[in-house]
Amino acid sequence: MNVLDRDVLKTFEHIPVEQTIDKKTFYEKYVSQNKPVLIKGMTAEWKALHWDTAYFKSRETGKKVAIKVGNVSEGKREQMLLSDYVARLEDYEQQLRLGLPAEKPGYLHDIPFFYLFPEYLQDINPFPKDLLPDWYANTWQNYIQFFMGSTGSLTPLHFDTLLTNNLFFQVVGEKKFILIDAEDRNKCYIEGWRWAQFDPQNPDYSKFPKSGSLKIREALLGPGDILFMPGGMLHQVHGLSQSISFNIDWHTAKGAWKGVNTLWQGAPLKNVYYNALLYSGLRLRMPEKVIFSLYKSYLNYVS
Numbered sequence: 001m002n003v004l005d006r007d008v009l010k011t012f013e014h015i016p017v018e019q020t021i022d023k024k025t026f027y028e029k030y031v032s033q034n035k036p037v038l039i040k041g042m043t044a045e046w047k048a049l050h051w052d053t054a055y056f057k058s059r060e061t062g063k064k065v066a067i068k069v070g071n072v073s074e075g076k077r078e079q080m081l082l083s084d085y086v087a088r089l090e091d092y093e094q095q096l097r098l099g100l101p102a103e104k105p106g107y108l109h110d111i112p113f114f115y116l117f118p119e120y121l122q123d124i125n126p127f128p129k130d131l132l133p134d135w136y137a138n139t140w141q142n143y144i145q146f147f148m149g150s151t152g153s154l155t156p157l158h159f160d161t162l163l164t165n166n167l168f169f170q171v172v173g174e175k176k177f178i179l180i181d182a183e184d185r186n187k188c189y190i191e192g193w194r195w196a197q198f199d200p201q202n203p204d205y206s207k208f209p210k211s212g213s214l215k216i217r218e219a220l221l222g223p224g225d226i227l228f229m230p231g232g233m234l235h236q237v238h239g240l241s242q243s244i245s246f247n248i249d250w251h252t253a254k255g256a257w258k259g260v261n262t263l264w265q266g267a268p269l270k271n272v273y274y275n276a277l278l279y280s281g282l283r284l285r286m287p288e289k290v291i292f293s294l295y296k297s298y299l300n301y302v303s
Contacts, residue, residue: 009176009238010201012218023130026228031165031252034230036179038219042226048123048171049223051244056086063116067106071156078106082117085148092150093242107153112299113146113246124169128226131167135282136250142292145299146246153239157188157196159232161267161302162275163259164249166229170221173243177219182232187211193267200236221245231255249302251275253283274298 018025020041030037043049060083067085070076080088088105095102114121121141129137136143159182160166168177178200180188187210188196198208205212219227220240229235231251251259259267259275274295281291 012178012200012216015179015217015219021131026131030228031230034182036217036219036230036233037228038221039226039228040224042128043124043169043224045126046124046171046224048120048244051123051172053086053090057083059119061117065108065111065113065116068109069106089148089150089242096151104152105150107150108146108148109155110145110147110302112142112144112296114141114144115296115299124171131226131228132248132250133252133282135288136248139288139292140248142296143248143250143299144246145249145302146244148244149239149242151239151241153237153243155235155237157198157200157234157236158194159185159234160229160249161194162249162251162271162278162298163231163255163262164251165231165255166227166233166247166249168221168227168229168247169245170223170225170227171244171246172223173245174240175221175243175245176238176240177221177227177229178236178238179217179219179229180214180234182230182234184214185232185234187214188234193271196234201238231258251278251282253279256282270301274301 015036015038017038017040021037021039029035060081062081064079065082065085066077067080068076069078085105085108092102092105118141127140129140132140157178157180163182180200185196188198189208189211191197198211200214200216203211221227256275256279260272260279262275263269263272277291277295280286281288
């Protein structure tokens with residue numbers, strides 16, 4: 001499809017929307033019920049909502065980042081300066097606006113951005129850390145994975161590998177999430193551990209007949225929006241414009257124990273290891289500092 005033609009995207013039922021939310025309501029109404037929600041208004045003061053190409057170019061440090069090229073699920077990467085990547089993005093978007101052929105710039109996908117560039121943390125303050133379990137609250141920045149991409153970027157339908165809960169923060173631009181409940185993953189024809197063969201935007205029900213009974217929902221995210229997805233929820237992500245966003249994968253003790261037991265469902269052994277680490281922190285009260293020193297390799301593993 002033409003990456004500028006948003007009207008060709010199928011539409012689905014929208015998930016609930018909250019205008020800000022307190023911790024008690026969030027956990028009782030959504031986390032404990034395994035229900036997604038779109039939260040607005042909690043990051044309205046962030047300077048990051050005004051990030052642009054010139055800002056990133058002006059803060060170049062010489063540190064390179066990994067840019068995914070080709071299909072996101074294949075994980076092929078190219079190293080480049082952040083300023084070079086944003087310039088490539090800018091050129092690509094200009095070519096699109098002019099209706100000219102353009103080479104896709106790749107996708108800065110799933111990197112621990114604020115761990116690599118802590119100087120940008122001041123731009124996402126105040127952070128709604130009350131939405132996270134207390135164990136994460138003081139070092140939430142260590143768990144962030146960052147995304148920067150062009151109009152038409154696409155992450156195929158999948159679920160997060162550790163079956164973690166997911167808080168997704170849209171900072172600049174717009175994205176569309178297509179959502180399918182975790183209990184319906186067997187209708188999505190999973191290949192390997194977490195990537196689905198079924199494409200809800202271009203469904204082939206003759207090839208994937210079980211998918212015909214799926215309940216499919218969507219969330220449209222703009223600057224300042226937060227999307228909560230419960231553990232195991234499948235999601236396909238469409239970049240509706242050039243955009244910047246990040247997420248935090250996190251567990252409750254109950255979710256971490258469920259993740260440990262995915263070994264019997266075919267999960268990679270490394271998944272069990274990382275889930276066991278989080279369980280040790282959340283249930284057994286091992287200090288976060290000790291656990292993160294072992295867990296931080298996950299930030300590269302997941303990408």
